[in-house]
Amino acid sequence: MTAPQIAGGVIAAPFGRLETASPFGFAQEHLEYKTDAGPAFHDITEDVRRIVHASGLHFGQVSVFSNHTTAAIRLQENEPLLIEDMKDMLRRLAPQDGYYRHNDFDIRTVNMHPDEPKNGHSHCQHVLLSTSETVPLVDGRLQLGEYQSIFLVELDDARDRRVTVNIMGARAE
Secondary structure (H helix, E strand, O other), rough: OOOOOEOEEEOOEEEEEEOOOOOOEEEEEEEEEEEOOHHHEEEOOHHHHHHHHHEEEEEEEEEEEEHHHHEEEEEEEEOHHHHHHHHHHHHHHOOOOOOOOOOOOOOOOOOOOOOOOOHHHHHHHHHHOEEEEEEEEOOOOOOOOOOOEEEEEEEOOOOEEEEEEEEEEEOOO
16 A cells, blocks of 8 residues: 555545556545545546556556445536536535435335435536446547546535545456
């Protein structure tokens, strides 16, 4: 395990493995982050690039997956005013102070923990986003557009989050 890295104001701790037995390969790492309260956009592009580079794979697909139902993965432009606009949009579409049956613990009976948060808004915001993104890998580089970045989007309270990065592809010949 390598030492935790700081990425976009959050701690990223990578754990992973690389299969190296053939010209085709698979790499997987888990990134762990401490997020800010949502909605918050954490740019994790450089962490994913680091994993791609370390994998030695040159052609294939990179999947970036959030292991949570209240934290999403999105490709988007990393422009501060646009990020504020997106936060405002999410708040308008599913406001934290709205009524959600999920938050009514007098009627809700499933998937409950003793410290269950009232986070119906976070789940509703997540429906508008995505759990994962897939990016083509060509010549060892993520094929992101000029302004595209990979974001972990926190929609709930600040907390520890896990992102799984899978790379499937071929090595250069």
